[in-house]
Amino acid sequence: MSSVTTTLAVIVIVLIIAAAVVMAVGRYRRSRDLRRRFGPEYDRAVAEQPSRRAAERDLQGRERRHAGLQLKELEPEQRQRYAEQWQQTQAHFVEQPEAATREADELVTLVMAERGYPVGDFDTQVQDLSVEHAETLGHYRDAHEINQINERGQASTEQLRQALMHYRILFADLVGDPRGGGPVPRHG
Template sequence: MTSTQVIVLVLVVLVVAAVAAALVIAGRRRALRQRFGPEYDRAVAEQSSRSAAERELRDRQRRHAELTLTPLSPEARDRYAAAWEELQVRFVDSPHETVSDAHELVTRLISERGYPTGDFSDQIAHLSVEHARTLGHYRDAHEIHERNARGEASTEDLRQAIVHYRALFADLLGTEPVGSRPAQPGTTPTSHSESADQPSPTESHPTSPPQQRTPHDVPTR
């Protein structure tokens, strides 16, 4: 084999190796996009590079694998669904208190499923692995909850918070499909309002009282 042939062979091997490496990277990237959805783009925007964002997301997967997640029993699911329906009805008379109650109820459900509930960013990171579609809702709900605690949230903001909380709540219960990320709080919902107008988590249970009032029935004060 001549030196020229050796050089050509080495170049071919290097090209094949580069193509194989590119295919592996592309496959991993595609898997992360499919798993994290909108959280993938958010991580890329927040990190210094796409590679750093992907390392962060893989680290989330590793940490998530260390959790001991617990599926809800039918009794627990019914209990949470009934609590949510009662909460929605209370919104008419006590919107400020109801948003606080919704925050506590969702936090309790997150904890019972086996997710950490201490630091909010840590909580988001763990939830993003299996519930990425609803994290935009949850972030908005949390932000309104904090403004509510400072006395800065309007009734329409509070109604939006209930809608946002309901998206993650239903996702964790596994009782209702969720839509795309909603409009910002205080604006008229578009695609999300269409999703949120679907039956509430409790309406899939025959024992639930019919025709219950939902947050969308609440007039803006």
């Protein structure tokens, strides 16, 4: 083998290694960025998908879909009105915890719609919310699950109180209320 051939072979090998390193670094950065953006939702997606790559494609798809939404922040008057409705829902919990839990679900859905999120299907709602509200999404899932138990008439008062607390956390995140909507009262 001539020195020119050897040199060319070494250059090709170095270029292949460099390309592999660049691709690996790119994948690492993409994974890191998705993990930062989606927080616990990243881990959930990885656990639910057949591979990390499939989960990351799913999360990137959520980002693309989210980018196409016409989302808006609430005006101060809207924020105030919703905060008052939330306080009424919480106060209603003392007398009628089942109804208050349904009201909380409806109020969260109403705020989502007002902000521009599609609200037809729960799974789609979760995917759309995951892009900007990943940290509070687990609360929404938990609240929704308890609300479904409530709809079957099988939820305990403590479960309903937990649901209201979970809804409150997402509600506060959606309306931009760092106080979280105030404490959930105990049932009568």
